[in-house]
Amino acid sequence: MSTEGPAAEGPAAAAARLTGRRVTGERRLSGTLSEVVLDGGAVVMVKRADGPGAVRAEAAGLRWLADAGTVPVPAVHGDDDRWLVTDRVATGRPDPQAAARFGRDLAGLHAAGAPAFGAAPPGGPADAWIGAAPMRNTPGADWPHWYAEHRVLPYLRQAVDAGAMASAGAAVVAEVCDRLPELAGPAEPPARLHGDLWSGNVLWGADGRVRVIDPAAHGGHRETDLAMLRLFGCPQWDRVFGAYREAAPPADGFAARVPLHQLFPLLVHTVLFGGGYADQAVAAARAALAG
Structure with missing residues (x-):
C-alpha cells in the first residue's frame, strides 16, 4: 500500500x-x-x-x-x-428486454420518493455537482418555483455573465420561469431522481440488466429524468418509455412538457461548453411556452 x-x-x-x-x-x-x-x-x-x-x-x-x-x-x-x-460494469448491447425492465425499474426508482424537491441524498452535501458544473441542492416544497430558482435561473445567469447567451434569448428563458406554475402540469410528489440521466450514464450490462452511473441525485420531478434520457438519444427509447408508461403513466401533456424539463441540462451544457447549446436552450424555452 x-x-x-x-x-x-x-x-x-x-x-x-x-x-x-x-x-x-x-x-x-x-x-x-x-x-x-x-x-x-x-x-x-x-x-x-x-x-x-x-x-x-x-x-x-x-x-x-x-x-x-x-x-x-x-x-x-x-x-x-x-x-x-x-x-466495473461489464457491458453488452442494448436489448429490448433489458430496455423494458429498465423502464419499469426507473418507474420504481422515482416512486421511492424524496423528502423534498431539491433534497440531497442522505449524507450527501448540499453543494453537489452535475457533471463538471456545481449544483446546489436546496429543498423546496413547490416544484415550479424550486425548479426556476434552483435549476434554471442560476445557470441562465452564468450563461449570460459568460457571454454564452444573448439578452434576447435570456428573456425567453426568464419568461418560462415566470410562467412555470401554469406550464408545469399537475402537481406531483418529489421523486428520487438520478439527476443526470443522459444516455452516456446508462450502461447496458452484459448480464441483461441496465445500470446507471455518475448520478447527480436529488429530489425532483420524475419527468426531468425522462426528458434528459430522451435529450441526447437513448437506445431502445420507445421500449424504455413504453414500459415506464405502463408502470407509472406520466400526467397528460407530458410530451409538451419535455422541452421544459430539458431546459435545465441544456443550460448546464451552455455554461460548460457554450456553442450551440445556448440556441438549443432558447429553442426549448420557446417550445415550452408554446406548449
Whole structure:
C-alpha cells in the first residue's frame, strides 16, 4: 500500500487504501478515471474528484439509488474527499428486454420518493455537482418555483455573465420561469431522481440488466429524468418509455412538457461548453411556452 497522502497518490494506491486489497494492475481511461485490478482478479473503477464535495455527492447518490432496490448501480467499495472506488460494469448491447425492465425499474426508482424537491441524498452535501458544473441542492416544497430558482435561473445567469447567451434569448428563458406554475402540469410528489440521466450514464450490462452511473441525485420531478434520457438519444427509447408508461403513466401533456424539463441540462451544457447549446436552450424555452 502506498505511503503517500490521499492528495498525492494515484488511482492504484487509492484503490488499495480504500479497499484494503492489493492492486495487481491499472489502466488509465482518462485524466480522472482508471480501471484497477485487485488481487483475485476483481476489476474496479477508480474516479478522481472533479471538485470539492464531488466524490461525497456521487457516493451518497449511488447509495441512495441502490437503497430503492430498483435500477441497479455499481456498488461503492470506498470513497473519501478525493477518490471513489466502484464496481466495473461489464457491458453488452442494448436489448429490448433489458430496455423494458429498465423502464419499469426507473418507474420504481422515482416512486421511492424524496423528502423534498431539491433534497440531497442522505449524507450527501448540499453543494453537489452535475457533471463538471456545481449544483446546489436546496429543498423546496413547490416544484415550479424550486425548479426556476434552483435549476434554471442560476445557470441562465452564468450563461449570460459568460457571454454564452444573448439578452434576447435570456428573456425567453426568464419568461418560462415566470410562467412555470401554469406550464408545469399537475402537481406531483418529489421523486428520487438520478439527476443526470443522459444516455452516456446508462450502461447496458452484459448480464441483461441496465445500470446507471455518475448520478447527480436529488429530489425532483420524475419527468426531468425522462426528458434528459430522451435529450441526447437513448437506445431502445420507445421500449424504455413504453414500459415506464405502463408502470407509472406520466400526467397528460407530458410530451409538451419535455422541452421544459430539458431546459435545465441544456443550460448546464451552455455554461460548460457554450456553442450551440445556448440556441438549443432558447429553442426549448420557446417550445415550452408554446406548449
